[in-house]
Amino acid sequence: MRAVLALSILSASIVAILPARAQATGADAAVLATEAVSPAAIGRLAERLARLEEDGLDPRWYNIPGAELAASDPARYRAETMRAAQAAMQDLLLGRVAQIRGRVDLRRDPASVRLAAWVNDLSTASEPADVIDRAAVLPADARALKAELARYRALAAAGGWPRITGDRVRTLEPGATDPVRVPQLRARLAFVDPAVMQGASATSPVYDAQLQAAARAFQEQEGLEADGRVGSITWTALNQSVEDKISQLRVALDMRRGAPAPAAERRIEVNIPHFRLHLLEGDRVVRDMAVIVGRRDRQTPMLNVRMTSVQFNPQWGVPERNAREDLLPRLQRNPAAVQSAGFRLYQRVEGEVVEVDPSTVDFSAYNRNNFPYYIRQDAGERNALGRIKFVMPNGDDIYMHDTPDRHLFTRGQRAFSSGCIRLERPMELLSEALSGTTGWDRTRVDQVLASRRTASTPIARSIPVRLHYTTTIVEGGRVIMRQDIYGLDADYARAMERAPAQRVAAAEGGAQRGTALR
Known part of the structure; x- marks a missing residue:
């Protein structure tokens, strides 16, 4: 079914561009569309498809014909290579995973991709492999993510890094002596700082200053508390395999494919695994603050909602x-x-x-x-919601709020709540939320908060709020990865392994609308 659907799209595009005498169907149409392409170019296309791993895809998904077919049946080799290329190109442009239950944060805009135009380019280009190359770097951040993926694949090919097999519960304190865990930690952190394996201390069981510095660098890289104390959270991060990192990067690439352009309106985005809130206007970050999200056993759901009102001195x-x-x-x-x-x-x-x-x-x-x-x-200083609650109606009763537990914002890993979002600087968000709301300024806010009475007000301009799960981001060209705290990247990677339905798009007109046949 997958091959038939892919071929139907290719054939439809061919009909639009070939003379009437050549408007054949099926494999004949595919051959006619590419008959001007040299056999050498078709061979280079097959070689490019064999390297789809560099794009986070698995070449085995696309039934790429073997080189022996080129000698025994050139026409069939040409048709099957183009069929595989068209199927791979759709995944590169639209993403292999159409949707996952509960992941309303996943965004696709097939209309913006103009799939038929890409199919035409693939069918008529003298070097169709170049079309695949262009499709592979179309998503935002694709080049940086592909480079990081190549780096981790090289590490995997070299055998990866060693696992920690010692006690991963008890905290390793700076200056401690541990003949089992310290050598293992040193071998693992050599991938962060090779110097830890050099000099007189290379075989020492003492958790010395040089090794502590490497541990702090690793913790900072992973978004953990960079205190040099190696506890269960740091042990877990150290034991994440190279293959897990590769899987996260493949997911990151696929999630960006077919994504819509950023909205121009003011909006709030909360990245759950990065524990960050951004208030955005277009691409500009207006506010940026730390947040606390749901624990692993009380996960914050992904949501697309609107903030509509604010409550002061809330009861809980x-x-x-x-x-x-x-x-x-x-x-x-x-x-x-x-x-x-x-x-x-x-x-x-x-x-x-x-x-x-x-x-x-x-x-x-x-x-x-x-x-x-x-x-x-009751409302008050010790209330779990703090002094301010931001209401965004939804079926999960999730909201954003202040918190008396300010000390938790110093932690790197901040999955502590029962699902709601706790804010590091709620007064800053309040200022933005009340912007344009008549009768509310800082003086009135202070008066209402000081009264300790519960009060609410709708905001003049409701604000879109998106709670999303993106473990891998790119900032300033640098790839930043965080732990897959809810296992959603692992779920996505499994969905990629399942054969997706093809998106069927009409070949006529400009922007196309894709339909997932699931």
Whole structure:
């Protein structure tokens, strides 16, 4: 089916460009369209297709004919090579993965690609391999990502780096002596700083200053706390294989294919694995701040929503899961401490919700599967939502908010929340959100916050908010990779392995609209 669909697109384009006498169908049409291309150029095209790994694709996906067919059946070799090229070019232009359930952050704009024009170029170019080369670098950042992919493939071909097999839970402290883990760490960090394997200390079991410097450089590269203390998070990052890095880069390339141009309007984008929020206008970054996102077991969902209002001094209606899993153990240990933090306990009695005095409840009688109470936290300094809540209506009850836990923003890995987005500098975002909203200035904001009363206001201009998952970015030509904290890159890589449906586009007219046949 894949070959037939690919051939149908190629044939449709051929019909549009060949004289009437040559408007054949099927393999005959493919041969006629490329009969002016020299056999040597077809051979170079096949060689280029055999190198699709440099573009993050697998040549085995495209049934590239072997060189022996060129000698035994030149016409068939020509047709099958062009058929494989057309299928590969569609993946290079539109992305191999059309969509994944739950990934509303994935964006494709097939109309902007003009697939039929590319098919025509491939069919008529004297060097069709050049057309594949142009398609391969069309997405944003493609050259930088391809160069990084080539670097990691070279490392893989050389055997990659060694794995840490020692204790990966206990923290290795600066100055410590460890005859098992220090040599392993030294061998691994030699890929960051080869000097650690030179000199008198190269075989030392002491976690010395030179090795600490290499560890800090690695931590900084990975977006971790660069303190030289090697704990479980750093051990995990050290043990990420070269093959995992290659997989991330292949995903990064594919995710960018067929992507729409950046919107011109003011918008917010939160990159989950990079723990960053950007307020953008076109390509210009207006605000940039750290965020805290959902834990691995309470993941922040991908969303395309709009911020519509702001709430000051919010109360927190504790979600049932948080109440059962987080607050119940605290209530069992010290109910008075929970109460002093502003938490109130409620229960439904004869259809009415009434407040319950925590001191009258035997919390040891309850567990996470049996807890008949509702919990709300009053507004105040210790409220989990801080002083400001940014409302963006959605079915997952996700919002952005302030937090009293400011110390967590110093951490490199910031997946600590139950799904909502905690903001490093909420007052800066508030200033942007209220821009143009009549009657609201900093003086009034300060008055409302000081009152400690809960109040809300709609904002004059709602702001698009996109929560997306992009582990690999390019800044200033430098590729920056972060951990696949939710495993979504791994899911995407598996989707790439599955044969995708072809996008069928009409060959007539200008911009084309692709349709995924799934």
